[in-house]
Amino acid sequence: MVEMSATPASIAARYSVTEQAVQWLLDNRGSGGEGDGETAELLKELYKAMVLNASDHPTDAPWEDALVYTGDFSLHVTLFGLDTSHAKVCQDGKGFYSRVFSDSETRWAGTGSYYASSLANDVFGESNTGYLDRVRSQNMRSLAQAVFKTSANIASGKTIIDRIATVQTAVDDLADNAETAINALTTSLNAYKTSNNSAINELAGRISALEQRLTNAGIP
Numbered sequence: 001m002v003e004m005s006a007t008p009a010s011i012a013a014r015y016s017v018t019e020q021a022v023q024w025l026l027d028n029r030g031s032g033g034e035g036d037g038e039t040a041e042l043l044k045e046l047y048k049a050m051v052l053n054a055s056d057h058p059t060d061a062p063w064e065d066a067l068v069y070t071g072d073f074s075l076h077v078t079l080f081g082l083d084t085s086h087a088k089v090c091q092d093g094k095g096f097y098s099r100v101f102s103d104s105e106t107r108w109a110g111t112g113s114y115y116a117s118s119l120a121n122d123v124f125g126e127s128n129t130g131y132l133d134r135v136r137s138q139n140m141r142s143l144a145q146a147v148f149k150t151s152a153n154i155a156s157g158k159t160i161i162d163r164i165a166t167v168q169t170a171v172d173d174l175a176d177n178a179e180t181a182i183n184a185l186t187t188s189l190n191a192y193k194t195s196n197n198s199a200i201n202e203l204a205g206r207i208s209a210l211e212q213r214l215t216n217a218g219i220p
Contacts, residue, residue, distance in 0.1 A: 050075065 025039070054075075055065035069075050079096065080086040090096045094103070101108060107115060124131040135146045140159075147160045 025043070051067050051069060054067045054069055056068065058065055069078070076087065080090075090099055097108075120132060135143075138146075140146045145159075
């Protein structure tokens with residue numbers, strides 16, 4: 001960068017030139033102005049690419065629109081927050097896109113009906129009038145509430161955690177019922193075994209007595 005003189009006279013002169021340049025851009029920003037039409041077109045393209053329709057009440061003179069990107073609420077703040085750390089993390093050659101999607105994710109780059117689904121459709125498997133409407137109808141204000149039930153005013157039984165708890169209860173009941181059935185079967189088997197052993201012992205005693213009577217009668 002070229003070092004400039006800091007004398008009052010030189011600063012005044014450079015300030016005057018700057019004012020003239022800014023006024024020239026102001027006067028030549030439209031297609032009807034005289035001067036560098038290419039610069040005017042480039043400025044309009046820049047406006048279109050960055051902030052077109054970023055006004056609550058767009059007019060036929062977009063340069064005069066009151067944009068939503070004012071003060072601390074710039075496009076940068078909208079994307080990355082109030083400091084620079086998040087933006088710097090994305091300056092790794094991959095960009096913000098790769099911070100959101102996998103490097104191998106190619107669906108977002110395609111064309112045609114296959115790529116027409118919204119992110120909500122890909123995440124929830126339904127249109128924006130499906131799952132999200134039902135989530136919000138239960139006074140859930142975020143996906144976190146839908147998953148973790150972080151608010152006391154969410155209707156019972158409507159969250160993923162509630163569903164997991166319901167399934168867990170059903171599994172526990174099934175396990176308890178199975179344990180009860182197994183214990184009853186074991187008791188029945190033990191009772192049958194005891195009864196069967198008694199019958200076998202009684203039969204063995206009778207056979208032994210019969211053998212003894214045959215022996216006593218001299219029957220081999």
